[in-house]
Amino acid sequence: MKSLIAGNWKMNGIARARSEVESLIERFGGSMPGDRDILICPPVTLLAAFAGSYSDEGILFGGQDCHAKTSGAHTGDISAEMIADTGASHVIVGHSERRADHAENDQTVKEKAEAALRAGLTPIICVGETREQRETGIAQSVVGTQLEGSLPDAMGVFVVAYEPVWAIGTGLTPTLEDISEMHDFIRSKTPEGTRLLYGGSVKPGNAKEILGISNVNGALVGGASLKAEDFFPIISAAPGEM
Numbered sequence: 001m002k003s004l005i006a007g008n009w010k011m012n013g014i015a016r017a018r019s020e021v022e023s024l025i026e027r028f029g030g031s032m033p034g035d036r037d038i039l040i041c042p043p044v045t046l047l048a049a050f051a052g053s054y055s056d057e058g059i060l061f062g063g064q065d066c067h068a069k070t071s072g073a074h075t076g077d078i079s080a081e082m083i084a085d086t087g088a089s090h091v092i093v094g095h096s097e098r099r100a101d102h103a104e105n106d107q108t109v110k111e112k113a114e115a116a117l118r119a120g121l122t123p124i125i126c127v128g129e130t131r132e133q134r135e136t137g138i139a140q141s142v143v144g145t146q147l148e149g150s151l152p153d154a155m156g157v158f159v160v161a162y163e164p165v166w167a168i169g170t171g172l173t174p175t176l177e178d179i180s181e182m183h184d185f186i187r188s189k190t191p192e193g194t195r196l197l198y199g200g201s202v203k204p205g206n207a208k209e210i211l212g213i214s215n216v217n218g219a220l221v222g223g224a225s226l227k228a229e230d231f232f233p234i235i236s237a238a239p240g241e242m
């Protein structure tokens, strides 16, 4: 299995962020290493331009969210088909920021994941517990419920990202043992061959040890994916073919 290192730019990046993508490609000597998958999920305003410009260099592009329906009266929303139409290959669904800001629940996330698969995209389905849930010892049962409710019915290949809500943008990370335990648990609940990403305060300084955990097949990186100087060492820390 190839590792997948994905950058979620969230609501960051305007046209000049293009130079960060170019700088990343330059750091890899003009094209990305073929033994791992590198994905950038920029804001949708940049998605078509990026997917059209840099696919030859071996970077994959994806959306950060999609609507569950194909088309219709949904002002401001973007369908999975529209994302696929840009040349993107992936779409993140169920990020905790969307679960919180837009009251998305497991059912919504499942519908979005299924819409992504129908459009030919690989959904990256996010799950993760809050700090309180971890402290009260229910992290695994929370994630188990999210998986049960959010994973698509057998329709195709998807990716799961374990992102503890309390680790996102805080500089805090679970212990390596906790990550390992959760990933083993998620592995037991997902089809064979599903890639499992860890996300939450992945940085150049901790990437190697996190990416070295068995059943961690890559990372979903927020803040540290915005600058090529940070994203490059994270990608470099990923093992090649596993």
Ligand SMILES: O=C(CO)COP(=O)(O)O
Binding pocket: 008, 095, 163, 167, 168, 169, 170, 171, 199, 200, 201, 202, 220, 221, 222, 223, 224
């Ligand atoms: O939410 C994340 C990626 O989707 C993680 O964000 P940070 O890497 O900034 O903690």
